[in-house]
Amino acid sequence: MKQLTSHEGLHCANCGAPMQGEFCHECGQSIHSVLRPMHGMIEETVETVLHIDGRIVHTLPPLLLKPGFLTLEYFSGRRVRYIAPFRLMFVLCVLSFFVFHLAINKIAAMIPTNGRPLVMMNTGSIDSAANPAEVRKALQDELDGLQSASEMGVLPQNVLDQIHLDTLKLRRRASQRLVELGAAPMSAASIAAPLPVVPVQSRDQANTGDATPDMPRRPVVEQEPQPVRIAWLPNTGNARLNELLQQIHKNWQTFMDGDPGASAEAKQRMINGVFGALPPAMFVLVPVFAVLLKLFYVFRRRLYMEHLIVALHSHAFLFLSLLLITVTGMLSTWLRPHAAWTGYALGLLQGALILWIPTYLLVMQKRIYRQGWPMTVLKFWCVGWCYLWLLAIALIVAAALGMAH
Known part of the structure; x- marks a missing residue:
């Protein structure tokens, strides 16, 4: 049982107000001093961590499994045991894009650059050798090619591991x-x-022509794009637009026509740029989605802040779903070679998560705004259609900014 403590006669050390509890009702400062033994600091740290973990446990399951529950709890004033909507959305957004970025990097490492793979093993010359001398020569030629590829200095670690296995x-x-x-x-x-x-050669040496002679460089054809001018944009806006277009063209030309090292570097640079621009684009869409809800539910007499909380929880659920789908896909890829049935089971789980997303959002909209199913489905379709167009525009802009990185 918690012991009752009397604060009669005590005053706040900050503002001097009489204390009525552990925190001052005037300035909010705690009555407890920060100058305490080390074991007291450890106890406070453990209590803070357990409190945060408790809020995670109370927040994530209903966010994933109970449409609209967190939003209705927030509207009812029961907020202490749950993570705040913006913090929840922000953390899940950053975490989901981070994991998704890792997955895309693994996929991109296997995508051919400038029309051919970064590393390609060919045993045809060894199989067609007619005598031991030709076998040894063919083997040495293939090993020299793998050695040259490993010395480029821009290959990801998984490709370097593949070179070792190919050897x-x-x-x-x-x-x-x-x-x-x-x-x-x-x-x-x-x-x-x-x-x-x-x-490993430095990139400056590679760019000055000191590359490995066994890896011939493909010349990059510089073709400047035609300048674009939009009448209603100011001169500074048109100049910035043309600068972005030139950088996009330069990165794409390097990716398509440069040597394997420069092509891989340009591909990674564009991917990093896209993922750097995606989170800000999604943050812009949250208040825009709240505006759509305000317009379609204007007669429900709800404040814009209420629609914004709905938008924050909706996007938090979307980011959590993206995180789970990505992690499930990575686990499936990792476990399938060892146990084929796990790939099938995780594939079914991925499909269920994808189907759960529109179902969840529809049920959430029905529970929060409390309209009949026909009107809810109609408004859900209209809001979703408008939002998908806005999302497509945001993704295109983010991709363009990323490719111009």
């Missing part, structure tokens, strides 16, 4: 081909030997 595969295949031709196989030490480590 082992090439040597095993060459050893098998030597046995087929009646020669002695390669030793286990030779097969497992890593590629020689060569100091």
